[in-house]
Amino acid sequence: MKHYISVASLLMILWLLLSGHYNPLMISFGVVSVCFTLWLSYRMRIIDDESHPIHLSGSLIKYWIVLSYKIFLANVDVVLRIIGVRPVEPQLIRIPFPKQDDLSKVIYANSVTLTPGSASIEIYPDSVLVHTISKEGATALLEGDLADIFPAKATQSNEAQQ
Amino acid sequence: MILDWLSYTLITLGALLSVIGGIGLHRMPDFYCRLHAVGVTDTLCSFLILFGLSFQAGFSLATVKLFLIFAFLLFTSPTASFSLSHSAWKWGLTPIGVREDAPSMKIKVREES
Amino acid sequence: MTMFLYVIGFSILVTMALALARALAGPTVFDRILAVNMFGTKAVLLVAVVAFVTGRADVLDIALLYSLLNFVGVVAALRLVERGSFYATERIHVKTKPGEKL
Structure with a gap:
């Protein structure tokens, strides 16, 4: 309601x-x-926790602020690679999801795609296949660059429902 | 006055980024790399141009509309680029320069079906 | 001010021309759709700049609408590419009983 x-x-x-x-x-x-x-x-029947996550609004705002900073850094990096200051070394990696419920998977894959320099191209049940433009970006993603800042509250209400 | 110059700087940077993205569309070696070049123009370039324009508008409904345009662009662009790259991957387009131990094309069969 | 916005609009037009060149030259159909997607995004920004050149805030509504239409257009074109045909031949060849998985 x-x-x-x-x-x-x-x-x-x-x-x-x-x-x-x-x-x-x-x-x-x-x-x-x-x-x-x-x-x-x-x-x-499309309005529920998944399409309209009001239980997340507080932590998502904090996440967006950190994410926009990372997007800014990634933009500078990709621009330098386009004009040829840094080399272009495409990598294909598979990174596990930080959380296992559907909403977190969608938010994570969307954030990866929104960041220039990394794009998710396939979703597996436990991981996502990511194409990155550089080796540094690939190692940063594997070390949990985005997963660290992921809101911890994301799973709680969903697990409670199940 | 200061706001004017700030908005000029932001809009100029945005236009510069958009031209760089257009150049990147031609300089990048394959489709998946071009996706990243388009990602630059979708996020920071549109943000800079719309944010700079909102300084010109001042506090009015035009600012809200500019913000809404930016929000729509921000929400739709990852979905569009994911569906692009996903259908390119399913169609069988191999990225260049991929290591040997990377997931091969055989893995792309979905496990759950 | 107006002169400055003309220059900005011109540089956005240059980007649109580059995207169109990629759409014409693209080796695969996905390159073409990607270029058309970028063309649409730049068209939204160009309409927003034009709104400030003419000084009419109503033009921003068109930009708002176009940013949504562009997305729908790209996804629709991709669906067409994925199916390969206009939903016609595949449906004739697929023979399954009702309730059976494909």
């Missing part, structure tokens, strides 16, 4: 920000379309 309340408030805020008109007619249109969207997603 709290998922639906959270989704409804987010959608309403989005409507208000995107429309820019605040007369009663437009706001009632917004309420109608938010209710329609909620009804559709209720029928599709």
Whole structure:
């Protein structure tokens, strides 16, 4: 239930920000379309812990801040490799997931792909196949560069559900 | 005034990064490496350009829209590049310069099916 | 200010031209789709710059829409490449009983 309340408030805020008109007619249109969207997603059964992880919001913000710093460093690295200051040495490695539930796997593989210089290309049940542009990036990933900063709370509520 | 110059610097850096990404699309040796070049233009370049433009807009709805554009780009780009690289891998495109002990093409059969 | 944004728009156009060249020259179909993906991302940024050149904030809505459409387009093109044909021949040849796994 709290998922639906959270989704409804987010959608309403989005409507208000995107429309820019605040007369009663437009706001009632917004309420109608938010209710329609909620009804559709209720029928599709797509709103749960996985698609809308509110139990993670606090730790995810901290994760994003660290991740954006790492993305910045990786960007500088890849730019130097493109203009030829550093060599291009493609590597293919298989790294295990830090956590075993589906949501953590998705977040981890997405973070790996979002970082330039490493891209996940295949998901196995226990690990992910990663293509990196350099040997340094490959060793850093194998040593747990991203896995160390992974939010520890990610598994708890999911394991409790199972 | 300072904000103006800050936004000019950010936008110029972003445009520079986008051109570098375009050059990287031609300099990189194979498909999987080009994926990383596109990753640069998807993350830092779009961030710098949109962030610099939001300084020009000031506090208004335009800033929120720029932030939303950036958020959509950030959420969709890893999904798009994962589905690209995954279908290239399943199709059988081998990356160049891969070590001998790397997972061979035989491993790509999915275990669970 | 406007002159500066013209220069920025021009450099984004140069990037789009480079991406189009890769889309034309790409050895595999995945290179082409990758180049088209980058072309779409740059088009979003170009529309955002154009919004500030003309001074009309409404144009940003188009950029917002285009960033989503671009993603859907790339995934749809990839589905087509994965299936290899327009969902036509494969379905005729696959013969399974209902409930049976492929």
